Each structure stands twice: as structure tokens, then as C-alpha cells.
Amino acid sequence: MSVTVKPLVAGNWKMNGLLADLEEFGRMSAGISSALSQSVDTMICAPATLIGAMAGKAAGGSMAIGGQDCHPDASGAHTGDVSAEMLRDAGATAVIVGHSERRTDHGEGDDKVAAKAMAAWRAGLLAIICVGETEKERKAGNALSVVERQLNGSVPDGATAANTVVAYEPVWAIGTGLTPTAGDVEEVHKAMRANLSARFGGEGEAMRLLYGGSVKPANAAELMAVTDVNGALVGGASLKSDDFIGILKAYA
Numbered sequence: 048m049s050v051t052v053k054p055l056v057a058g059n060w061k062m063n064g065l066l067a068d069l070e071e072f073g074r075m076s077a078g079i080s081s082a083l084s085q086s087v088d089t090m091i092c093a094p095a096t097l098i099g100a101m102a103g104k105a106a107g108g109s110m111a112i113g114g115q116d117c118h119p120d121a122s123g124a125h126t127g128d129v130s131a132e133m134l135r136d137a138g139a140t141a142v143i144v145g146h147s148e149r150r151t152d153h154g155e156g157d158d159k160v161a162a163k164a165m166a167a168w169r170a171g172l173l174a175i176i177c178v179g180e181t182e183k184e185r186k187a188g189n190a191l192s193v194v195e196r197q198l199n200g201s202v203p204d205g206a207t208a209a210n211t212v213v214a215y216e217p218v219w220a221i222g223t224g225l226t227p228t229a230g231d232v233e234e235v236h237k238a239m240r241a242n243l244s245a246r247f248g249g250e251g252e253a254m255r256l257l258y259g260g261s262v263k264p265a266n267a268a269e270l271m272a273v274t275d276v277n278g279a280l281v282g283g284a285s286l287k288s289d290d291f292i293g294i295l296k297a298y299a
């Protein structure tokens with residue numbers, strides 16, 4: 048049984064965005080009516096270089112700002128890394144951990160992702176933990192077992208509906224324009240709900256489960272209507288205010 052939770056649509060700007068793009072962010076925030084912000088939480092996960100400026104611009108509005116990754120430690124000799132505490136200090140209230148691009152580009156496994164999620168909590172940030180199978184894994188019929196294994200390894204003990212969001216992002220759907228059928232999304236989200244409820248009880252029932260991978264204005268309403276989908280993690284379509292607002296309208 049699923050409980051009613053306020054959905055979250057989070058944009059992931061990835062390695063995109065210069066100071067000049069804050070104008071586009073401004074148009075996005077301005078485009079979110081108060082009625083819309085009552086029905087859906089909104090966030091942009093910005094590159095680290097823009098978090099401070101974006102958080103300044105977002106102040107007083109309904110849009111939250113997140114980071115895209117954090118180091119497990121709070122500080123130390125880790126050249127080039129950014130800690131959860133630093134993200135928080137710059138104005139972020141959330142951070143994505145375990146995105147498939149981090150898992151692939153930086154060889155991050157479930158243990159590392161779990162350590163980063165705990166770092167997020169330590170700093171008072173919402174952890175947005177990503178899971179999802181590759182095309183090969185889906186074709187082999189292993190999508191559910193892969194997602195289950197990633198959930199077990201990446202979501203630490205102590206996860207609650209308030210400190211954790213889980214994003215299901217099939218790797219083959221990210222940035223490709225391909226999306227699973229609504230039925231396939233439902234199957235995975237149901238399995239994730241069952242896993243998290245078994246492990247975390249009512250907290251698992253109420254934890255927000257986002258779908259991510261080629262979400263656009265044209266497919267958002269269908270994907271967001273799927274049982275146990277409580278919002279979206281949006282890459283490419285979060286860079287333009289018209290597209291992002293178009294996706295939010297699934298909740299209007």
C-alpha cells in the first residue's frame with residue numbers, strides 16, 4: 048500500500064552551467080506559481096561552482112538547491128573533492144549520490160555510495176540515492192535483481208522519508224531519449240517500495256521514489272502517474288525553463 052507524499056521534481060544540471068545561466072534559472076523559479084509549489088517540491092542540483100550563486104538567487108522562492116556528489120569525509124586532503132558540509136555551507140539542502148555517471152566515470156560502488164549518503168545526512172542534507180540497471184542487465188532479465196542489490200548496498204541503515212529520496216534511473220534511458228514503458232517503471236518502483244518498506248517500515252512506505260531518464264514535458268504526465276512514482280530526476284530537460292516548467296505541469 049502506498050501513502051500519499053508530496054512529489055519532488057529535481058533537475059540535474061550535470062557539468063553544465065556558467066554564471067550567465069543563472070538568468071535561465073531565474074526564469075525557472077519565476078515560472079513556478081504558488082499553486083504549483085503547493086503540489087510539487089522543486090530543486091536544481093547545480094554544478095558546485097554555481098551552488099552559492101544559485102542559492103542566493105533562490106532565496107525566498109520555492110526552489111531548493113542541491114549538489115551532484117560529495118566526498119564521504121567532512122574535510123581533509125582530497126584535492127578536487129567537495130564535502131557535504133561544503134555544499135551545505137554554500138546553500139545546498141540536498142545532494143545526489145550514486146548517479147550512474149559517477150558509478151561509471153569514477154568507479155563508485157555501492158559501499159562508496161552508502162558512505163556518501165551518510166555524509167549527506169551528517170551535514171543535514173537530503174540524500175538523493177540513484178540506482179538503475181544497464182541495457183545489458185535489462186536484456187538479460189536482471190533489472191529487478193540489479194536494482195535490489197544496489198538498494199541494499201547503497202541505502203544505509205537509518206534512511207528515513209525525510210533524509211532520503213531514491214531515484215530509479217535505468218542507465219540506458221539517461222540522455223538517450225529512450226524510456227521504459229509505464230509498466231516497466233511500475234514493476235521496478237513496486238519492487239523498490241516493497242524492499243524499502245520491508246527494511247524501513249513506515250519510513251520506506253513514505254520515502255519518495257523518483258523516476259529519471261529522458262523525462263520531458265511530452266512524457267512526464269504518463270510517467271508521473273505511475274503507482275509509486277513520486278517525482279522525477281531530470282537531466283537535459285532541466286536546463287531550459289520552458290522544459291522544466293513543462294514537466295512540473297504534470298502536477299498542476
Ligand code: PGA
Pocket residue numbers: 059216220221222223224259260261262280281282283284
Ligand atoms: P536525462 O538525465 O534526463 O538527460 O536523461 C537524467 C539524469 O541523468 O539524471
